[in-house]
Amino acid sequence: MVEVKRDAATRRGIWGWMLFDWAQQPFHTLIITFVFAPYFASAVASNAARGQELWGYAAGIGGMLIAFSSPVLGAIADASGPRKPWVFGFSVIGVIGCWLLWYAVPGMESTAFIMVAIVLALVGMEFAAVFNNGMMADLVPRADLGRLSGSAWALGYLGGLVSLVIVLGFLAGQPATGKTLIGLEPLFGLDAATREGDRASGPLTAIWYVIFVMPMFLWTPDVKRKPAADGAVARGLSELGKTLRRLPSERSYFSFLMSSMFYRDALNALYSFGGIYAAGVLGWSIVQIGIFGILANLTGAIGAWLGGRADQAFGPKVxxxxSIVILTICCILVISTTRTDVLFMTIAAEGSQTNVPDIMFYVAGAFIGAAGGSIQAASRTLLVDQVDRDKVTEAFGLYALSGRATSFIGPLAIAFATAFFASEALGLSNQDAQRLGVTPIIALFMVGLVLLPWVKSRQYEAVRA
Incomplete structure (x- = not known):
């Protein structure tokens, strides 16, 4: 592939695009990982294991919807031109889904409505990211893509950190004391007993997103509408069909999509179930999980920023x-940690008090944040290396497909495994069921790593030649 000469976007346009990650990250930080998901599992569902199971179903259904439609919509967007209308449409869906999470009251009789809201939020936010990512390759020269992607991910993690501090410090009161993490009464009279502070993470995410996504719409340049846009649907589907037929012969591109399909599924599952696991196995409160999240977001920002610089120096594949190796080690550490065990070795008697498991979990969280930030930033540039510039949005659609084709398998495997190990026939405790239920994550990381040797960073190598 040949580097296409073009003018770079203005600094303001680049910052507008980067602020999308700042706008969207609270969805992943507050909803998917550190506040709402563990709250749902520990307080809305009947018990933690059942909550992990239900969350797996919701995430799995959302993943299937994204997997089956994202390549088609990406190809149509490339054929028609502009990406911002797609970002806007799916942003509306995502914001509505996040707002509806406010109605997830503790111990509610039926969780069906909330699971639908989770699916809406996931589909809307994930699709908005697909089309925003499609704009990346037109903003800067190829040599600067790694730094741009890493800096944007770092900014996103900082946004997640700030939003998490707001929730824990000023909104979410602990049920036992009624006070927030810093000892204040929750703002706006939020009731700690009915967990209104935790539920407020949904509306806060929606409001935050609406405010901070605006610079992207106002400042960032978009592709102009193509003259033959009226036939974009048929043309996009035709081009997608050609790409899919040709894909198996493009070993690097195909191998990258297959590899990322597994390692990103593992990472998403680790993010989705990490807080739920800590709540159920270690007995952590939302505040403790929030501190874990603050640490992971801080190291995630550092990891993404450093990863962007390493990407620029050594290439995204390295x-x-x-990052996969680090994440696999951390996953083993997490699964092997309970109140009495670390690395499957007993360190304390049942019922005794020790802080070692908590410390080890925090250490694992720090490295998960750093490696997770760097792998996500580098994956975006490695994908751009595989395609021509006029196929970028289609490629990110296929990237979403590859990430979601097994994304429903990961959560559903965890859901089914947790349900199996929690069955009365086996006689295992809920904690042991949760530990065994998340082991598929390790296998997914390993499959992703095995497939990487066939991936080439061709444009990176051409730039450095």
Whole structure:
């Protein structure tokens, strides 16, 4: 592939695009990982294991919807031109889904409505990211893509950190004391007993997103509408069909999509179930999980920023490979940690008090944040290396497909495994069921790593030649 000469976007346009990650990250930080998901599992569902199971179903259904439609919509967007209308449409869906999470009251009789809201939020936010990512390759020269992607991910993690501090410090009161993490009464009279502070993470995410996504719409340049846009649907589907037929012969591109399908599924599952696991196995409160989230977001920002610089110096493939190894080790550490065990070795008697498991979980969280930030930033540039510039949005659609084709398998496997190990026939405790239920994550990381040697960073190598 040949580097296309073009003018770079203005600094303001680049910052507008980067602020999308700042706008969207609270969805992943507050809803998917550190506040709402563990709250749902520990207080809305009947018990933690059942909550993990239900969350797996919701995430799995959302993943299937994204997997089956994102390549088609991406190809149509490339054929028609502009990406911002797609970002806007799916943003509306995502914002509505997040807002509806406010109605997830503790112990509610039926969780069906909330599971629908979770699916809406997931589909809307994920699709908005697909089309925003499609704009990346037109903003800067190829040599600067790694730094741009890493800086944007770092900014996103900082946004997640700030939003998490707001929730824990000023909104979410602990049920036992009624006070927030810093000892204040929750703002706006939020009731700690009915967990209104935790539920407020949904509306806060929606409001935050609406405010901070605006610079992207106002400042960032978009592709102009193509003259033959009226036939975009048929043309997009035709081009997608050609791409899919040709894909198996493009070993690097195909191998990258297959590899990322597994390692990103593992990472998403680790993010989705990490807080739920800590609540159920270690007995952590939302505040403790929030501190874990603050640490992970801080190291995530650092990891994404450093990963972007490493990407620029050594190429994205090196960054992705190293991050997978770190994440696999951290996953083993997490699964092997309970109130009495670390690395499957007993360190304390049942019922005794020790802080070692908590410390080890925090250490694992720090490295998960750093490696997770760097692998996601580097993956975006490694994908751009695989395609021509006029196929970028289609590629990110296929990227979403590859990430979601097994994304429903990961959560559903965890849901089914947790349900199996929690069955009365086996006689295991809820904690042991949760531990065994998340082990598929390790296998997914390993499959992703095995497939990486066939991936080439061709444009990176051409730039450095």
């Amino acid at each position: 960054v992705v490979s190293g």
